[in-house]
Amino acid sequence: MSDHLIIIGAGMATGRAIEDLRSAGSDIKITLFNAEPRGNYNRIMLSPVLAGDKTYEEIVTHDDAWYAEHDVTCRFGEKVDAIDREAKTITAANGDVLSYDKLMFGTGSNPFMIPLPGHDLDGVIAYRDLEDTQKMMDLGPDNKCVVIGGGLLGLEAAAGMAARGVDVTVIHIMGHLMERQLDEAAGYLLRKALVDKGITVKCSANSKEILGENGKVRALLLDDGTELPCDLLVMAVGIRPNVKLAQDAGLAVGKGIHVDDQMVTSDPDILAVGECVEHNGAIFGLVAPLYDQAKVAAKTLLGEDATFVQKELSTKLKVTGCDLFSAGDFAEGEGREDIVFRDPARGVYRRLVIENNVIVGAVMYGDTADSNWFFGLIKDKTDIADMRETVIFGPAFQGGAAVDPLSAVAALPRDAEICGCNGICKGEIEDAIAAGSTDLVGIKATTKASASCGTCTGLVEQVLAVTLGDDFVIPAAATVCGCTDMTHEDVRRMIKSQKLTSMNAVWQECGWKTVDGCPTCRPALNFYLLADWPLEYKDDPQSRFINERKHANIQKDGTFSVVPRMWGGITTPDELRAIADAADKYMVPTVKVTGGQRIDLLGVKGEDLPGIWKDLNDAGMVSGYAYSKGLRTVKTCVGTDHCRFGTQDSTGLGIKLEKTLHGAWTPHKLKLGVSGCPRNCAEATCKDIGVICVDSGYQISIGGAAGMDVKETELLVQVPTEDEAILVIKAVSQLYREQAKYLDRIYKWMAKVGLDWIKEQIVDDLDNRAALVDRFELSQTIYRHDPWAEHVKKAETYQPLANLSLEAAE
Amino acid sequence: MTQWIDVAPLDDVPARGARMLKTAHGCVAVFRTADDEVFALDNTCPHKQGPLAEGIVHGKSVTCPLHNWVFSLETGMAQGQDVGQVATYPARVDAGRILIDAAQLTGRAVAAE
Secondary structure: OOOEEEEEOOOHHHHHHHHHHHHOOOOOEEEEEEOOOOOOEOHHHHHHHHHOOOOHHHHEOOOHHHHHHOOEEEEEOOOEEEEEOOOOEEEEOOOOEEEOOEEEEOOOEEEOOOOOOOOOOEOEEEOOOHHHHHHHHOOOOOOEEEEEOOOHHHHHHHHHHHHOOOEEEEEOOOOOOOOOOOOHHHHHHHHHHHHHOOOEEEOOOOEEEEEEEOOEEEEEEEOOOOEEEOOEEEEOOOEEEOOHHHHHOOOOEOOOEEOOOOOEOOOOOEEEOHHHEEEOOEOOOOHHHHHHHHHHHHHHHOOOOOOOOOOOOEEEOOOOOOOEEEEEOOOOOOOEEEEEEEEHHHOEEEEEEEEOOEEEEEEEEOOOOOHHHHHHHHHOOOEOHHHOOOHHHOHHHOOOOOOOHHHHHHOOOOOOEEEOOOOEEHHHHHHHHHOOOOOHHHHHHHHOOOOOOOOOHHHHHHHHHHHHHHHOOOOOOOEOOOOOOOEHHHHHHHHHHOOOOOHHHHHHHOOOOOOOOOOOHHHHHHHHHHHHOOOOOOOOHHHOOHHHHHOOEEOOOOOEEEOEOOHHHOOOHHHHHHHHHHHHHOOOOEEEEOOOOOEEEEEEOHHHHHHHHHHHHHOOOOEOOOOOOEEEEEEEOOHHHOOOOOOOOHHHHHHHHHHHHOOOEOOOOEEEEEEOOOOOOOOHHHOOEEEEEEOOEEEEEEOOEEOOOEEOOEEEEEEOOHHHHHHHHHHHHHHHHHHOOOOOOHHHHHHHHOHHHHHHHHHHOHHHHHHHHHHHHHHHHHHOOOHHHHHHHOHHHHOOOEEOHHHHHO | OOOEEEEEEHHHOOOOEEEEEEEOOEEEEEEEOOOOOEEEEEOEOOOOOOEHHHOEEEOOEEEOOOOOOEEEOOOOEEOOOOOOEOOEEOEEEEOOEEEEEHHHHHHHHHHHO
């Protein structure tokens, strides 16, 4: 038998098929075409070549000698132009017509290039073959490169170039990196590791245009207007099976070339393997299934029975220092549960997705040593009911006694460091305990352990527990919620000291026990993050209570109330007319004057909100934030303008304060009052911040309340000028915002820190006051705006997703 | 018998969020989790008729905006101490679109009559 097998494409799949045929003793005549001017090399090792860990020679799997030895006729650098299935011939690019008995496609895939304006400029490349790799290797420390695509390939390219000193920016359209393989938490850790390598990572970023100069790429323009200069632009956004030739030959083609379980196409004499095929609706990009396909194809050619079966796949990233692993399906499906383990100190994250006591998906970051064991559990569909409580800790913890974390602390030597910030060893804490400090507060006071960043608090408590035995009960401090063992204060300290600027960062570094928090912690974290990192953190509407998400107060019947701002309680006939018109137009059932000197339109339907806001906006009014944990109103009296007792322009000051503070988010609602004289008609002394005008200036007092608790304000300071009064109030607002626990009004915060401490910060230390004012103003550059106008632009999100009343009624 | 109907693109519902769907027999809330799973539940809390689509979505649960009852998106059962349940409807994502089983939506109408 001297049948002729023609193979189109010398890639990893066809290479393996040839090996399998020859090692099974087949003497079939083989002719191998390849468009690239070389034979088969290990394409998945291009990243190590780029990073400098390997050379091209090391990744060549089949060299000329191998082909000669295995009797393969090579036609490299030659394309196949056409196939005549009737005549069973192919036409090569040089016009040669060769007849075949069997034909095998291994045409692989093409990189997908986003058709952005400028994508055909010189210096815009994919990451696919040796030529692309070489272009990236030509870059050095003086070059900038932008990589579009935060998937496996894009990140490997970025890391490889960064290792060569190139200034690399990764642009990813999704909210987190490698979203197909990783959940947000692991994506956060990966991003952090890449940023540590000096790579700039921009997620949720949309590319708009590639800018060029003299036909060569110059920069990437994002749709938010950012321009990222670059000498090379790499697009690594995905691949498309290369099916052109198969399509032209009339084979059945979908996303890829259709093959059956034997790797045979719709023509019984033509097979296909590798990235060009589609099997049961799936296409393939990883090497393991390609090798399986090659094996099956070889057996089919040999006349043996073999069946290709799709298997569970796992992914690892080939970037030094980023250990991550993902396998199975951790995203979609019903009836699933999660087990999450986080070890902030080691940067470890593990998540298992479980369905009916079987692990169906796993994501691991930081410590992937046990990944094969977990992958085995997924593949074998092992019932984990018996080891459910310990499975997340890995194979070492199965079958033994429960591990006591205290025994590990007990085993530590006296010179083991417990508090890294202050350099405190276990022995020093033991000595402090022996000297009488028998609780955490005492240890903090005497040794400073756990008094800085706070990450070691748990360890210090364990040392106390080990040393004191039964005498020590770890205090049940009020934690934020069931998702964490940390208190609000701990979390705020962590956010500041560890520079945590995202929700995922907090969840990971503070060891959150749930995947994405709960309605108690999410609004608190959202506030802490935006208060401490106004520029870095992006407000998350989904972590806000409905009132703040929709900028209206929800009522008991699901309708909303709308309150336009009336600066300092001042309005005009035109505004009142516009309010009356809006009330008529939207059939508002109740119009009420509020205690904060403005008008409340109650009973507006959710769908009508953008409409009524637009009408009020058009009349010059903005949101009154009557729903917010933020500045509500500044209540005023008429002051010197009309009142015979008024000492200062209290209305004017109220308006100025409201204009400068509006939009500011605070731990709880913030109400102000300005009274023009000590008769206090604006009831300023039961507000969070109150101003009483006197002849000699302005008395600023804080910590009032008239709610569940009724409190009178206490005097903070008297200042001579209006300008200084405004500065002091900005500084107090900022201090409160930076320091207080979420949902503590000023009076509660003041009870904890003391009025004297606040005076030290704002009255005595003028540099600190100025710094607080600066930080307040910085934050206000982001948040001092009218949310109504923005939400009117996305009015459709206030409408039902769809109306199925008609279909359903049929 | 299921009859999947295409309701909207997945991206019309924010992750960890929800949107409301009008049907002839009342409102249905369509939820999207952080992992892009979708769930469809009656929009009305059995406690005091709070609109669940306005609640905070966490894990595979939603918390009613009026009085913080928590419901499983998978079963519709109230969690914790609270007792109650809201109806659930089959929903899934296919090629970036949200599909809901219309047969179940109309089936409920028959049962309700």
